[in-house]
Amino acid sequence: MMLPQGQEVFHCHYKDLLDYEEEQAGLRAVPKLTKAHIFPNAFQKMSVKLAVQATSAMEFYSEQEDCKKLHGSAATSEFTRTLNKLFDCLNSRRPDHVRFNEAQHIAVLKDSIAWLDNWEKYIQTLPTQRRVCFLSKQTCGALRITLHSSVALIESLLSSGFHYVLVGNFGQDPLERFFGIVRHVAGDGGQPTVQHFLFIYGMLSVNNLVRPPKRASVEGDGPQLLLKLQGLFDKKKPASSQEQFHYTNDQITN
Template identity: 40%
Template sequence: MRVKLATQIVSRSVADGLEFYSARGTDGLQNVKGTVLFTKKFNDLFDALNRNHPKEGITNGSKDLRVLASFLHGLNMWEKEAASGKIARASFLTDQTAEGLRVTVLSTLELSRYLLKSCGFKYVLKRKFNQDVLERFFGIIRHVGGQNEHPSMPTFLQLYNMLSFYSLMKPPKFGNCELQGSQERCALTLTDLKLAFQEAGAQTTKLQELKQKLDGLVSAEVECEDVFDHVYEVLGTSDCIVYYLAGFMCRKLLRNTVCLVCREGLVEESEVHKQPEGALVLCKTRGGLLHPKRHIFHFLQAAEAHFHRHEADKNVYELTVESVLEEQKFSFPCPNHKEEIMATLLHGYVAMRMRQFCKQRLLQMKNKAQQLRKLAKLT
């Protein structure tokens, strides 16, 4: 089991997803407030225990100390209610899990306070409180020992002396610990070779061709001050995702866009909480996500529909772009940069969806191959 992946089950993203689908009446998610609260508490606990950067370090009176103290108090109250019979015993953690959590949180609190107050530490990185070094060391010993996973004392000393002199073995690739330091990187990778022999400016050529095709097709009839003052019907999940991706594409464009008209034509500055397609952005944002303009959303929504139609074809990029240009009408307020902005949006969105589609298809193929290997062992 990989702990890094297992802990994602109780992450803030899962809590936001539960609230998002519960608001849309998904079966089995009608009453998820308790699960959401439980997930967020454990998410805050894991965040407090995984500080690895000096700017996030724990200091006197920091929020993480309060989070740990609050979690410890909640765990004790939860156990008391289970012991008194107010809640079922099955609704509480096992004795080993509860005791392990209590020891972890309490020891982390006491050690942090000791280092900050008695030892004069400016900050404490709690991610360093682990036994990864020991796990890596014994993992190397087991690795070099071959099939002998339980070496005797003479064998262990022999392996240790050999590794001390040669240091030929690397730490295990998978496990409950992480590698430290920078990993060795090849001077020349296969990707570098492919890029070296690739036609120069292939991506730029595609983008220039798309700009030429858009020349004259984009109108400048959109008013940037449009405000949507009524509630639309609840949209599907895919529309919310396209809206989220549209905001991501607009953020990338804003980095290199100086024209004020273009910047105003990309993102919404007014209140947009009434737009149902922005529900996912409102659910995920911590203050930095952007809301795209309505015409940008509709433009990429059409691109998503055409991409979904041609996703299994060989020339998916060309077919998607041609379909969008033939069947859709688009508009942008800036007459000087409208072709460039819309071409960059369309090109970037289709390229991003192609990468996502290939990654998802590769994951499906890996899962299928893994299942076939399991079946082959049974026969």
């Protein structure tokens, strides 16, 4: 990935960081770093928290003489820090996160908009074959919409009398978890076709595929059908439309 001023971000720096960490005995700079951070599966790709936990360790090891693979990782580290600050602003869910630094969060969001715009303008100056070293068109557009809409909502709510805004509540985590499950079930790289997605969606609508872990606080006996065909024939079909409405609800909830 190519950044302004010719700086380059390499995915291999994260892999080198993990490899060097695994070689260390005793205390580690990033004890939570795992292969899931570097090579996430289809479900883990929908988890943003795995993407923002490696900046400080990368800076630390880049200064170590015996870790030569990370000596040129300054751009990768700075790129990760920029995204980390942005995620912190977009994931605020507790009042103490923003109550006294709302202006700072707005400034970070506006700086991120300027950073994205400058980055895109720089990419447009490169030869066509080098322009692939950028975000996809869909990702860039979605990120820009998210940033602009978040700033507009925060400023509108604050001007309307709100003391602070928890931007994390604007998120779509439940939807992302659902798409993560769909991608995980799909296999084949986690990129289902439209027909495949509709099939999985229908399957998840009537079948519980999630089993609780051992010693969990909930019970579960494996996959259970939420709607059985036999139940549709056990009861007499209602005549009126109102009875039909209650009948359908009973079939789904019972």
